[in-house]
Amino acid sequence: MSPDAIPRLGVGVGWRSEIDTVVERLPGVEWVEVVAENICADHLPPSLEVLLARGVTVVPHGVSLGLGDAAEPAGHRLARLAAVAEAVGAPLVSEHLAFVRAGGREAGHLLPVPRTREALRVVAANVRIAQRELPVPLALENIAAQLAWPGDELTEAQFLAELVERTGVRLLVDVANLHTNRVNLGVDPVAELDRLPLEALAYVHVAGGVERDGVWHDTHTHPVTAPVLDVLAALCERADPPGVLLERDGAYPPPAELSAELDAIRRVHDLRARETARV
Amino acid sequence: MSEHDEYLIRDRDDAELALARRHLAHRQEELLTALLGGGPAPAGFDPGQLRTQAEGLLAKRREIVGHLMPELPDLLGPDFAPLFRRYADAHPLAGGHRADARAFADWALDAAPSASWHPALRRLLRPAASRWNRLLPRRTAKSHP
Numbered sequence: 001m002s003p004d005a006i007p008r009l010g011v012g013v014g015w016r017s018e019i020d021t022v023v024e025r026l027p028g029v030e031w032v033e034v035v036a037e038n039i040c041a042d043h044l045p046p047s048l049e050v051l052l053a054r055g056v057t058v059v060p061h062g063v064s065l066g067l068g069d070a071a072e073p074a075g076h077r078l079a080r081l082a083a084v085a086e087a088v089g090a091p092l093v094s095e096h097l098a099f100v101r102a103g104g105r106e107a108g109h110l111l112p113v114p115r116t117r118e119a120l121r122v123v124a125a126n127v128r129i130a131q132r133e134l135p136v137p138l139a140l141e142n143i144a145a146q147l148a149w150p151g152d153e154l155t156e157a158q159f160l161a162e163l164v165e166r167t168g169v170r171l172l173v174d175v176a177n178l179h180t181n182r183v184n185l186g187v188d189p190v191a192e193l194d195r196l197p198l199e200a201l202a203y204v205h206v207a208g209g210v211e212r213d214g215v216w217h218d219t220h221t222h223p224v225t226a227p228v229l230d231v232l233a234a235l236c237e238r239a240d241p242p243g244v245l246l247e248r249d250g251a252y253p254p255p256a257e258l259s260a261e262l263d264a265i266r267r268v269h270d271l272r273a274r275e276t277a278r279v
Numbered sequence: 280m281s282e283h284d285e286y287l288i289r290d291r292d293d294a295e296l297a298l299a300r301r302h303l304a305h306r307q308e309e310l311l312t313a314l315l316g317g318g319p320a321p322a323g324f325d326p327g328q329l330r331t332q333a334e335g336l337l338a339k340r341r342e343i344v345g346h347l348m349p350e351l352p353d354l355l356g357p358d359f360a361p362l363f364r365r366y367a368d369a370h371p372l373a374g375g376h377r378a379d380a381r382a383f384a385d386w387a388l389d390a391a392p393s394a395s396w397h398p399a400l401r402r403l404l405r406p407a408a409s410r411w412n413r414l415l416p417r418r419t420a421k422s423h424p
Binding site for chain 1: 324
């Protein structure tokens with residue numbers, strides 16, 4: 001599918017059942033993302049039905065498919081993700097460049113994949129299998145890492161670029177995760193942005209976190225901070241994201257604060273759009 | 280190869296891919312075993328990073344349990360985290376998180392019989408044994424769900 005098929009999403013917020021009515025009433029929410037595993041295709045939450053009836057786009061975001069697992073993605077997980085996508089009429093779905101299980105044990109977390117050319121073959125094969133089974137385009141997200149594999153041959157952005165080239169997969173760029181990797185692993189977010197084929201960008205994640213003892217924790221339960229917005233600005237200098245999504249998973253602030261965070265994101269995006277238009 | 284590893288090997292590409300999968304599986308299994316406890320740190324990793332990641336996995340598992348059964352952190356208070364660490368060290372995450380929460384709760388009941396919260400936790404987990412049920416007229420025997 002051509003990059004033109006990437007839909008324009010706008011500014012959105014992560015839909016969570018705990019803040020469902022807040023999301024319904026939040027001004028300026030053009031789309032939402034749902035955690036696919038938390039949605040039953042046969043029984044959509046009433047609040048989500050309200051948003052759908054209003055014409056709000058809903059994008060399922062998977063967290064347990066394991067495209068970076070050594071094994072092929074499981075048929076039942078793919079079928080479930082596809083069912084959710086169909087139930088909400090999603091224009092695309094997203095997942096992660098991560099492994100979540102190995103040796104029959106669940107990690108319960110997104111872990112970085114060893115980035116060798118050999119591992120690239122496996123992940124590319126997994127992505128192709130997923131694309132075959134999914135009714136809509138797939139976007140892959142970069143992750144927040146707290147460890148680096150010895151012997152990595154490619155940076156995360158280079159690995160993603162290879163996947164885009166080999167499979168046509170789209171990108172979900174998480175600027176908070178880029179910041180996390182800057183603090184924890186010394187990876188330069190701007191250098192990574194320059195290595196990404198941003199013409200394949202589907203949307204962007206923005207989230208808050210906190211630094212403790214020199215480690216950045218991508219908690220999604222803290223306000224979005226300036227360094228993360230700076231990475232967003234750098235991205236917007238390079239490409240116009242079809243969508244930007246604020247992720248908040250807990251410690252929900254008052255609606256006005258959520259609204260203010262959306263506004264801050266919109267300001268960064270609009271400012272860059274105006275500046276690049278002038279050039 | 281185990282039954283989980285059977286891939287249709289039609290040509291050399293398939294064979295190379297299958298080998299790549301095996302190699303990746305080995306590396307990831309080694310790392311995950313180290314992170315979840317029960318295996319040595321694989322060569323070449325920064326020990327500090329491994330520790331941070333392992334703590335992160337434990338914290339996440341504990342967080343999800345606390346989210347699914349908020350009565351547990353509420354009742355156990357400061358005992359919740361240290362007990363969960365002991366439980367997690369001995370019990371890998373097998374089923375879903377709900378099963379994990381229940382299994383931890385049952386384990387905590389056995390692990391800390393003289394804790395101040397023990398009666399409250401017992402009532403929570405085994406309501407059939409509660410005082411009120413004993414006071415009510417006996418119903419025909421039906422196993423508690």
